Amino acid sequence: xxxxxxxxxxxxxxxxxxxxxxxxxxxxxxxxxxxxxxxxxxxxxxxxxxxxxxxxxxxxxxxxxxxxxxxxxxxxxxxxxxxxxxxxxxxxxxxxxxxxxxxxxxxxxxxxxx
Amino acid sequence: xxxxxxxxxxxxxxxxxxxxxxxxxxxxxxxxxxxxxxxxxxxxxxxxxxxxxxxxxxxxxxxxxxxxxxxxxxxxxxxxxxxxxxxxxxxxxxxxxxxxxxxxxxxxxxxxxxxx
Numbered sequence: 001x002x003x004x005x006x007x008x009x010x011x012x013x014x015x016x017x018x019x020x021x022x023x024x025x026x027x028x029x030x031x032x033x034x035x036x037x038x039x040x041x042x043x044x045x046x047x048x049x050x051x052x053x054x055x056x057x058x059x060x061x062x063x064x065x066x067x068x069x070x071x072x073x074x075x076x077x078x079x080x081x082x083x084x085x086x087x088x089x090x091x092x093x094x095x096x097x098x099x100x101x102x103x104x105x106x107x108x109x110x111x112x113x114x
Numbered sequence: 115x116x117x118x119x120x121x122x123x124x125x126x127x128x129x130x131x132x133x134x135x136x137x138x139x140x141x142x143x144x145x146x147x148x149x150x151x152x153x154x155x156x157x158x159x160x161x162x163x164x165x166x167x168x169x170x171x172x173x174x175x176x177x178x179x180x181x182x183x184x185x186x187x188x189x190x191x192x193x194x195x196x197x198x199x200x201x202x203x204x205x206x207x208x209x210x211x212x213x214x215x216x217x218x219x220x221x222x223x224x225x226x227x228x229x230x
Contacts, residue, residue, distance in 0.1 A: 004156075035218065044117075045157075045205065045221035091156060100170040101147060102219060104156035 002027045004094050004105035012111045013082050021077045021108045023092030029053075034068070034075045035093040035102060045091070051075060082112045116141065118222035119188075120206050126228045127196050135191040135225045139208030146189045147219060148181055151203040163189060196229045203227075 003026040013019045025034065036048040049059065051068055059066045063080045079086055089109045093102040119138040127133050139146050144165050149157040159173040163183035174181065178196075183189040193200055203226050207219035 006156075009154075037221075042223060043203070044223040045207075045219075047218045047220070050218055100162045101159040101173075102157075103159070104149075106154070106156040 002094055002096055002103050004092055004103055006090075006092055006105035006108050008108045009106075010109045010111070012113060014113050015084060016081050018078060018080050019082055019110065021079075021090050021092075021110065023075045023077065023105060025073050025075065025092070025094050027094060027096055029096045031097045033095040035095070036066070036075075036077050037091045037093065037104075039089040039091065039107070041088070048077075048090075079110075082110075084112050084114050086110060087112045118206055118208050118220050120204075120222035120225050122225060123223065124226045124228070126230065128230050129197055130195050133193040133196050133200070133227055133229075135193075135204050135206075135227070137189040137191070137206030137208075137222060139189070139206070140210075140220050143208035143210050143220070145209045145211065146183050147207045147209075148189075148191050149205045149207065151205060151224070153202075157205060160191075193227075196227070198229050201227055201229045 005024045008022055032053045034051040037045045038048055039045050049066055056068050056070055065078045067076045089107045091107045092105045095102050118140055121136050125133055146163045148160040150160055151157045161174045161181045162170040166185050178194045180192045203224045205221055205224045207221045209219055
């Protein structure tokens with residue numbers, strides 16, 4: 001069984017604030033992959049990151065950073081100094097070993113207020 | 115460098131009609147996935163196809179839904195005798211690698227199906 005929980009349905013922040021989007025997952029596999037996707041108002045999902053379960057090193061890409069904690073089954077996403085263009089729905093997803101597809105959480109709608 | 119192209123962007127059908135959704139994957143990608151997004155929900159996997167073959171249709175409803183990915187042309191998701199509950203955004207994604215080696219999916223902008 002697999003499950004991805006994004007408990008925050010909606011978040012609003014003022015521009016330049018930092019914001020963290022939470023993602024908690026469940027899987028019986030010891031090897032799996034975690035993803036974050038961004039869905040801007042245009043609708044297309046944009047790939048942000050993929051993480052292997054055996055690599056717990058945190059990652060930073062510009063204003064984006066990801067904190068992978070295997071002990072708590074979490075893969076949180078932080079945006080530093082948020083901008084209006086960050087407004088979107090963000091999805092966390094899981095792929096179990098051998099699976100043909102990604103299993104998505106319900107998403108977090110982020111609104112950055114100018 | 116065209117990405118995944120889906121059309122139409124919006125499709126309106128009356129109950130009982132057929133809906134045909136088209137998806138052209140990224141050039142060179144031979145693996146196509148269809149997902150459905152209901153309002154306020156995440157994307158739910160429907161079907162995974164390679165050229166001319168359905169590999170995994172574990173997420174497809176047993177009736178009225180079908181998918182194909184012919185040797186030539188786009189992938190088609192067909193919904194026969196649509197009902198109001200079929201109203202959703204349908205996303206197509208493609209990848210250059212086999213499902214079990216899947217690294218990331220490239221998504222289209224989706225088709226919003228509205229059933230009146």
